[in-house]
Amino acid sequence: MTKAIRIGLLGTGPWATRTHAPALAAHPDVDFSGVWGRRPDAAAGIAAEFGTRAYEDVDALFAASDAVALALPPDVQAPLAARAAAAGCHLLLDKPVATSVAGAREVALAAEKAGVASVVFCTLRFAAATAPWIEEQAAAGGWYLARAHWLGALFSPGSASAYAASPWRREKGALWDVGPHVLSVLLPVLGDVTEVVAAAGPDDTRQLALRHAGGAAASAVLSLSAPVAAASAGITLHGDRGQVDMPRWDDAVGSFAAAVDALLEAARTGVPHGCDAWFGLRMTEILAEAEGRPAA
Structure with missing residues (x-):
């Protein structure tokens, strides 16, 4: 990608306000294209603070974006992520992708069908202190x-x-x-x-x-x-x-910026990231099994 990628934000809670919005607004390779939330007044407040636009129509935000970052409850996130992928948006997802296996699978399949990149923001996989440690121990x-x-x-x-x-x-x-x-x-x-x-x-x-x-x-x-x-x-x-x-970690904003970098790289190269929607699906399958629910 030779120009800034347009990334929209879905969500207006504390995680979106404290982590996602500051990282998107500050990222040198990102055009923070807008905010949508289930509380329009909160979306307007974030947009005013970070110099972007609030959208009342989520599909309009998809149309104005190359990618979306989601900071929503998991079972609100999943259908909107699948919808965003169908609109051609790369996906920067929050964990867990969904609390049902069917919901998480829908997201992974939608991303695959649309040919868009996906990354699940698991903080430890992107934090400066822990990401290289994980790679070292795996190797x-x-x-x-x-x-x-x-x-x-x-x-x-x-x-x-x-x-x-x-x-x-x-x-x-x-x-x-x-x-x-x-x-x-x-x-x-x-x-x-x-x-x-x-x-x-x-x-x-x-x-x-x-x-x-x-x-x-x-x-x-x-x-x-x-x-x-x-x-x-x-x-x-x-x-x-x-x-x-494992070393201690902090700086959620910096970790999220690293996840943005990972999404940009996956979108540019077409090489899936190790923490993508399919990995998110696998985590949901394991947690559903631990909860005693069938993986359906």
Whole structure:
């Protein structure tokens, strides 16, 4: 691509306002083409703040864009993403792509049929500290065991998180909100999941036991209801080289900008990114199995 790509934003919540919009507005290779949301007043506010246009008609935004970034609840995202792909827009998706296998498959098939690129914004796959670490561990191999925990405090007394007001997070819990973060690391490093078992803990806490195609075992404890003082996240690998801990990460805006770069590269070259809509579908299949629902 020799000129700025026009990218529109779908969504007006805190994730869109704090991460997507600032990154799109600042990216040197992006023309931030507009904002659409289910709350037109919020879309207008984002558009005014970041120097773009608010759209009331989502199809008009698709027509004015080469790609769209989505910051919507997963089961609102999926049908709109498929619709955007059919309109010829490349897709920068949020995780999870959908909470139903059918919804996630619809997105992947729509992108394939339209010949558009797709990237799922799993933060750890694009953060400056963790992205190269994941690539290094995947290349090294020889892993025997992985231990992951992601203990958020969104729903705990004393939490001031803006994301606690999210209805879909309240309904679906940690399995679907932070489970994709963990899977986005474990799958490229340990291989596909061949078996998953889930056990319930307090509140929305879930503990997963995973078997991977390469033979390694993994465990993951996920929660959005941990005490504020206990909130933390990390992944540790054990193998031929001993024990290796994933580095800490931050800078969501910078990570999203890197995801934009990945989408631009996939669109330019036609080479699918490793964290594309098909990868998003696979994560949804695993999480649906962990939830005890058939993969239909």
